[in-house]
Amino acid sequence: MSKLQTISGRDLCKILAAIGFEIDHQTGSHIILRQNKYPYRRLTVPDHKQIAKGTMRNIIRECGLTLDEFNTLLNK
Numbered sequence: 001m002s003k004l005q006t007i008s009g010r011d012l013c014k015i016l017a018a019i020g021f022e023i024d025h026q027t028g029s030h031i032i033l034r035q036n037k038y039p040y041r042r043l044t045v046p047d048h049k050q051i052a053k054g055t056m057r058n059i060i061r062e063c064g065l066t067l068d069e070f071n072t073l074l075n076k
Contacts, residue, residue, distance in 0.1 A: 013031055029048065
């Protein structure tokens with residue numbers, strides 16, 4: 001099982017932009033992303049300096065990636 005690094009919400013948005021998500025809007029400290037292709041998923045990313053590991057795992061699962069695929073995108 002791969003290790004998960006903690007990153008900021010802004011950095012996570014940049015990684016998700018590489019796979020087709022774009023910022024829809026921001027409400028308070030939460031950034032709402034929308035996938036621009038089918039299945040048009042919506043994700044909520046906290047705009048924090050460091051996202052908790054459990055929250056990161058949930059976001060990775062919701063966007064349809066495995067942990068290994070996410071780590072590959074993170075290390076590019």
